[in-house]
Amino acid sequence: MKKVNCICIIDDDAIYTLLLKKMIVKLDICDTVVSYANGEEAYLGFEKNIQQNNPLPNIVLLDINMPIMDGWEFMDAFLALKPQIQQKIAIYIASSSITIEDREKAASYTDIVEYLNKPVVTATLQKIIQEQTLD
Amino acid sequence: MLAVPIPSNESERLNALSNYALIDTAAESHFDTLVTLAAQICNAPIALFSLIDEQKQWFKAKYGTNVTETDRNSSFGEYTILQQTPLEVVNLETDVRFAFNPWVIGSPFVRYYYGIPVTDKQGFAIGSLCVLNTTGIPLTPLQKQQLQYLKQQLDALLELHLTKTAAQLPILEQPNASLIEERQLLHTLINNIPDAIYIKDKEARKTIFNHADLAFLGIDNVEDALGKTDLELFGGEKGASSYADDMHVITTGNAIYNREEKIFSNDGSNCYWMLTSKVPIYNTKGIISGLVGIGRNITEHKNIDKILSDREEQLHLLANNIPNGAIYRLLEYPNGHLEYLFVSNSIEDITGIAASDIIKDAMMFKSKIYPPDLPLFVSKANEAKANNHIFDCEFRQYHQNGELRWYQSRAIPKTNTNGEVVWDGIFIDITQHKLVELALQQSENNLNTVFENTEVGYIFMSPQLAFISFNTAAIHFTALEHTLPLQVGENLYHYYPKEHHEKLTLVTKQVLQGQVFETDKKIITLQGEEKWFHIKLSHVANRTQEVAGILMAMEDITTRKKDELELKKSFNLVNEQNKRLLNFSYIVSHNLRSHTSNIQSIAKLMDFADSDEERNELISHLKTVSNALDETMHHLNEVVSIQNHVNINVQSLSLLEYIHKTLDILKDDIQTKNVIVRNLVPQNVAVLFNPAYLESVIINFLSNAIKYSHPQRQPEIELTCYQSLEQWVLQISDNGLGMDLKKHGEKLFGLYKTFHGFSNSRGIGLFITKNQIEAMGGKIEVLSQVNVGTTFKIYFK
Numbered sequence: 010m011k012k013v014n015c016i017c018i019i020d021d022d023a024i025y026t027l028l029l030k031k032m033i034v035k036l037d038i039c040d041t042v043v044s045y046a047n048g049e050e051a052y053l054g055f056e057k058n059i060q061q062n063n064p065l066p067n068i069v070l071l072d073i074n075m076p077i078m079d080g081w082e083f084m085d086a087f088l089a090l091k092p093q094i095q096q097k098i099a100i101y102i103a104s105s106s107i108t109i110e111d112r113e114k115a116a117s118y119t120d121i122v123e124y125l126n127k128p129v130v131t132a133t134l135q136k137i138i139q140e141q142t143l144d
Numbered sequence: 145m146l147a148v149p150i151p152s153n154e155s156e157r158l159n160a161l162s163n164y165a166l167i168d169t170a171a172e173s174h175f176d177t178l179v180t181l182a183a184q185i186c187n188a189p190i191a192l193f194s195l196i197d198e199q200k201q202w203f204k205a206k207y208g209t210n211v212t213e214t215d216r217n218s219s220f221g222e223y224t225i226l227q228q229t230p231l232e233v234v235n236l237e238t239d240v241r242f243a244f245n246p247w248v249i250g251s252p253f254v255r256y257y258y259g260i261p262v263t264d265k266q267g268f269a270i271g272s273l274c275v276l277n278t279t280g281i282p283l284t285p286l287q288k289q290q291l292q293y294l295k296q297q298l299d300a301l302l303e304l305h306l307t308k309t310a311a312q313l314p315i316l317e318q319p320n321a322s323l324i325e326e327r328q329l330l331h332t333l334i335n336n337i338p339d340a341i342y343i344k345d346k347e348a349r350k351t352i353f354n355h356a357d358l359a360f361l362g363i364d365n366v367e368d369a370l371g372k373t374d375l376e377l378f379g380g381e382k383g384a385s386s387y388a389d390d391m392h393v394i395t396t397g398n399a400i401y402n403r404e405e406k407i408f409s410n411d412g413s414n415c416y417w418m419l420t421s422k423v424p425i426y427n428t429k430g431i432i433s434g435l436v437g438i439g440r441n442i443t444e445h446k447n448i449d450k451i452l453s454d455r456e457e458q459l460h461l462l463a464n465n466i467p468n469g470a471i472y473r474l475l476e477y478p479n480g481h482l483e484y485l486f487v488s489n490s491i492e493d494i495t496g497i498a499a500s501d502i503i504k505d506a507m508m509f510k511s512k513i514y515p516p517d518l519p520l521f522v523s524k525a526n527e528a529k530a531n532n533h534i535f536d537c538e539f540r541q542y543h544q545n546g547e548l549r550w551y552q553s554r555a556i557p558k559t560n561t562n563g564e565v566v567w568d569g570i571f572i573d574i575t576q577h578k579l580v581e582l583a584l585q586q587s588e589n590n591l592n593t594v595f596e597n598t599e600v601g602y603i604f605m606s607p608q609l610a611f612i613s614f615n616t617a618a619i620h621f622t623a624l625e626h627t628l629p630l631q632v633g634e635n636l637y638h639y640y641p642k643e644h645h646e647k648l649t650l651v652t653k654q655v656l657q658g659q660v661f662e663t664d665k666k667i668i669t670l671q672g673e674e675k676w677f678h679i680k681l682s683h684v685a686n687r688t689q690e691v692a693g694i695l696m697a698m699e700d701i702t703t704r705k706k707d708e709l710e711l712k713k714s715f716n717l718v719n720e721q722n723k724r725l726l727n728f729s730y731i732v733s734h735n736l737r738s739h740t741s742n743i744q745s746i747a748k749l750m751d752f753a754d755s756d757e758e759r760n761e762l763i764s765h766l767k768t769v770s771n772a773l774d775e776t777m778h779h780l781n782e783v784v785s786i787q788n789h790v791n792i793n794v795q796s797l798s799l800l801e802y803i804h805k806t807l808d809i810l811k812d813d814i815q816t817k818n819v820i821v822r823n824l825v826p827q828n829v830a831v832l833f834n835p836a837y838l839e840s841v842i843i844n845f846l847s848n849a850i851k852y853s854h855p856q857r858q859p860e861i862e863l864t865c866y867q868s869l870e871q872w873v874l875q876i877s878d879n880g881l882g883m884d885l886k887k888h889g890e891k892l893f894g895l896y897k898t899f900h901g902f903s904n905s906r907g908i909g910l911f912i913t914k915n916q917i918e919a920m921g922g923k924i925e926v927l928s929q930v931n932v933g934t935t936f937k938i939y940f941k
Binding site for chain 2: 022024025027028029031032035105107127128130131
């Protein structure tokens with residue numbers, strides 16, 4: 010099984026984050042898993058890594074409905090940071106929202122690879138890894 | 145001049161004179177010779193043998209003058225015959241009898257007179273033999289003697305004349321003086337009358353004719369007509385026919401009287417009408433010797449006759465061809481009896497009664513007038529008569545066929561000296577016109593009824609917005625808002641404040657150009673009531689498309705407007721409800737699904753669990769998820785119950801009481817965080833609310849204010865209450881963290897929205913609170929600034 014360096018989970022649902030982390034570890038598809046409880050924490054974490062020249066995650070699983078800074082606000086903040094980022098980051102939306110508006114909004118961001126519905130199952134994670142390790 | 149004295153024996157003297165029959169006779173040489181001798185003997189320029197008639201002095205013989213006679217007053221001889229001896233006047237100029245004699249004061253300016261009276265055998269003086277000179281030198285005695293001898297010679301001549309006259313009288317048939325005079329008069333008369341008069345002999349040749357006849361013939365010289373027949377004078381057909389007439393009269397003796405003849409002039413350019421009479425003349429033996437004719441030019445009469453007859457015909461045509469009308473002349477006797485002197489035949493067309501029947505019985509015609517209209521008719525007639533002005537009356541009258549029709553009669557009364565009144569008038573059938581008029585009036589009345597009874601107020605104004613007319617509804621509406629009553633001549637500008645005049649002028653201009661202006665206007669009545677009116681201004685054009693004015697329609701739409709506002713409100717409510725439903729769907733899709741997906745994940749992980757320890761850990765997670773799911777279900781229950789309980793128990797509650805209660809519940813938190821609470825809500829404020837909701841709402845806002853207080857300053861909370869548009873507003877302000885409403889405004893009252901990252905933020909409070917307030921018919925507003933504070937305004941119904 011191919012692996013990536015780092016997968017990042019941005020979600021305010023602590024149980025979900027915990028369970029997803031367990032699943033990723035079990036599948037052994039990455040070296041490290043990081044998580045943030047909302048968009049603001051994630052943004053600050055990214056910013057800090059850039060400043061310290063630490064690597065950023067290869068894959069991001071981003072929730073939309075979060076307090077303080079939601080998924081969309083994070084996307085806008087991330088785009089502001091992007092000129093400073095050298096490596097490729099694949100962002101996947103993982104939300105329990107099934108509204109068509111959110112899907113359409115996700116499609117308008119070129120940096121968002123795909124819109125995923127919760128729960129994210131093992132098959133989905135395996136497919137993502139395959140896509141992101143092709144080259 | 146003195147009047148000449150008349151001799152005492154005048155009648156005998158005149159008789160004597162007439163015996164000689166000398167007056168107006170032709171000159172005779174022996175008398176002439178005698179006066180010539182007298183002049184020569186006496187060396188006088190004038191010598192005369194004069195006879196004194198009843199009126200004049202006539203010279204039988206004269207020398208030195210052409211005058212044949214003078215009037216008696218101007219005669220010298222008159223004085224001579226008064227005496228038996230000669231009369232000598234030496235200085236005529238100084239003699240009172242002759243000083244003013246025409247011959248003395250004028251030509252030949254005689255100065256001396258010597259006359260010897262001439263008498264008949266009986267001694268009656270008939271005249272004088274006299275001489276006159278201009279030198280005034282008297283005759284010598286010898287001359288006087290010689291003149292006396294000549295006078296004796298004259299006596300002899302007269303004696304001879306008398307004898308001769310007596311002998312010749314029966315044979316000569318000499319016309320006497322009066323006959324001559326008569327002839328001369330006749331002659332003058334004949335030549336001066338305009339009628340052509342002529343006498344023809346028995347061969348129809350013209351022998352005598354007057355100037356008019358010549359002029360009629362177009363001939364200048366008498367000789368050209370004398371002895372000619374009409375055949376020769378006229379020639380052609382006219383000549384032949386006229387000649388035949390002449391010969392008919394002459395041969396048969398049948399006269400032609402007053403025959404009208406049309407005669408063309410010889411060149412044919414003119415045409416005359418002649419009235420001709422030809423009567424035969426009989427001689428003493430009873431045989432026709434010719435005819436006398438008279439012709440009168442009646443062309444002018446004829447023309448006038450023609451004009452008159454044409455006119456009469458035109459008048460007749462006119463009288464009988466007045467459309468729907470007839471003319472009449474009515475005679476009203478002082479006793480009230482009526483008689484039609486004339487009625488056009490056309491009366492039959494409009495009344496069905498023949499003109500002749502009306503003329504026969506005027507009272508019958510009058511009896512046809514519709515009785516209710518008779519008093520007006522009579523009073524108008526009397527008024528016209530009394531004031532001598534035109535009678536004009538519209539009335540109904542029965543047609544011969546029984547139909548009731550409308551007529552108009554107009555007439556001028558003329559009262560004559562007998563007290564009779566002559567009415568010259570015209571009688572017209574106005575039924576059609578009247579029916580149209582009545583129909584119009586009816587429709588106008590109908591319109592007026594509609595206009596007056598409509599609930600829409602109408603004001604008709606001039607282009608300058610001066611009121612022309614309006615209906616009752618308009619008066620009523622105006623009185624609601626204005627103390628200035630609606631009246632004709634008042635101007636719309638006076639009902640608007642000055643600052644609106646410019647707008648009004650602009651609108652007026654647009655309306656006059658054909659636009660329709662419509663608006664809904666809210667007014668506050670004088671009683672302070674709020675009312676809504678729909679105002680519509682449109683222009684009104686007359687038949688020639690000119691703008692006659694502006695029509696303002698006002699409709700009370702208060703009920704409609706209120707319904708509309710109510711509808712808008714309920715639409716907003718539905719909209720809100722819709723949003724809540726949408727939120728609900730989020731809850732279902734997001735919150736419930738996130739729990740179920742977690743349960744799925746746990747189940748999946750259980751399969752992969754390597755140890756009991758791991759499995760126990762997962763089960764403990766499952767419990768957490770299960771609790772969270774239960775809490776979410778509980779919240780949903782709460783939301784659904786608010787949504788469902790539309791008719792929930794509502795009471796009048798003291799706002800202050802509930803605030804006190806809440807502050808008591810939260811007193812531990814307030815003490816812990818050292819919060820300053822300023823409660824400025826007055827005591828008397830009562831709101832209609834569900835008790836449980838009110839407690840929940842106040843707790844929610846106050847606990848939020850405490851929870852999200854700023855860490856770097858002492859928390860302050862202020863509660864105030866005020867009225868806005870009859871609604872109580874509770875305002876809760878804090879100096880806490882505040883929120884970025886640009887970012888979160890829309891989501892603020894959404895379910896499960898949290899903004900501060902606190903672990904115990906559930907994102908449920910504001911959602912529930914909002915639902916509760918709205919369920920009670922109120923609303924909620926928020927003002928907030930990050931790091932400054934937040935103010936919530938709760939509007940109670």
